[in-house]
Amino acid sequence: MKNEYRVVVVGGGIIGCSVAYHLAKFGETDVAVFEKDFISSGSTGRCAGGIRQQWSSPHNVILAMRSVSLFEKLSGETATDIEYKQGGYLVLSYSEDEAREFEKNVRMQRELGLDVEILTPKQIKERYPYLNTEGVKLATFCQKDGHANPHLANFAYARAARKMGVHLFTHTKVVGIEFHRSSFIIHTNRGTVKTRFVVNAAGSYSRDVGKMVNIDLPTESYRHQIMVTEAVRNFLDPMVISFSGNFYIRQSKHGQFIMGQGDADEKPGINYDVTFKFEKDMVQKMMNIFPPFGNLRIIRHWSGHYNMSPDAQPIIGQSSAVPGFYYAVGFSGHGFMLAPAVGEAIAQMMLHGKSIHVDISELDIDRFKKGVLREKNVV
Incomplete structure (x- = not known):
């Protein structure tokens, strides 16, 4: 030094x-x-390694679009495979109010140059037949979104x-x-x-x-928990997320599913403990949304922190x-x-x-x- x-x-x-x-x-x-x-x-x-450009704030959209252009070059610039995959982000809405908000967001995102589309529940089912669309009002999808290994x-x-x-x-x-x-x-x-x-x-x-x-x-920092399943054949290209449904999930390059959700009762502070309640809630939610997951085994579970701004x-x-x-x-x-x-x-x-x-x-x-x-x- x-x-x-x-x-x-x-x-x-x-x-x-x-x-x-x-x-x-x-x-x-x-x-x-x-x-x-x-x-x-x-x-x-x-x-979880998600890389998303679909935001309600123009500032975040612009920052994320610039980041994607840099992520696309990162493996080549650094001679490191970061497992970057632009499999898209499928964002599900489960409420009418949120669906209207998504439509407004998409107009703003398109004005900023983002290629994003709106999907009906029927279109979602046609693309992703293994996904339960019950209660889904609509979804937005951007193919250039994706994920990488953090x-x-x-x-x-x-x-x-x-x-x-x-x-x-x-x-x-x-x-x-x-x-x-x-x-x-x-x-x-x-x-x-x-x-x-x-x-x-x-x-x-x-x-x-x-x-x-x-x-x-x-x-302020808040604990967030994530769990990972055993590996299976890759079939889920996009990161699937819902704000009203409170979850996100993606499949890694090696086949594991990485998933998490927020906890409205979480108190601020540094806390690396994990809870069985999280696993139980997550399993029930994912089995409902992805019925084929019924026999998957959980292999890891950890926590990290969101450093939140107002x-x-x-x-x-x-x-x-x-x-x-x-x-x-x-x-x-x-x-x-x-x-x-x-x-x-x-x-x-x-x-x-x-x-x-x-x-x-x-x-x-x-x-x-x-x-x-x-x-x-x-x-």
Whole structure:
């Protein structure tokens, strides 16, 4: 570890590693990434790996579209197979109000250039005969949506960044940050370094890192559970999700089904426990929606965290109170799918003063002073 770096990134998940990778790609290699555990140990390595462009917020649509264009190149750029598959996202609606909202969203998404279609229950059944469409009002489908392996994508960025000169330090916990006019002193459990810029990409611990420089980031972390079945022959190409039905499910490259749902009774805080209630509820729901799943066995079950913002949209920008302190936090369960575009945008802000490909100015923390519209497409 050197005594000084131009940029320090706090957090070695896919957001932090994407920032580091893009900084190095654009020529800034005097970068250190501090990860308190190991690469992909936090929310990235515990997510389902979905990559979706169908949102109710135009900001999220634009960010996701840019991310997809970067995901499409990532395996080639980093010489790492991230198991990226554009099998589509099938989004099911189970209520009339939600169906009308979906129709409005599709108009907005198409205006932004997204190729998305609306399917009737009959059309859904024709395409996916194994899916029970009882109670479904309509669905939306985007073929360019899909999924990838979160661990492989995270490591693709990390290894490529390291090859370009970035220093990655695992098991290195940031315990304090001092700000002195135009520079920072970063205190870790392995020593102290000086830096000009800090990027808070600490995921579930984003608020704690913000408080180190007296910035109160309005984020809270909530446990979310996921379970995985044994592998069977691949037959489910799209990620299937429902906000009113409260579930998501996809089939991995190796045949396992990865599935999860939200819990309205979950309290904020760091909690990695798992519950039998989740398994029971998930099994009952999936057997109803996918009747052929009746004899599948559960082989793994874990939990991770959604780092939630008040409007379920990411908080991205530079602090006006502490110049040089950047944050990319509050992704509300969707950091993985937005990471390529966010890493690129933060790197461009730091090097060029603005994001070039995607305008993220309205995702700054100051938006909460004016009132916001909540992203509705969240499980």
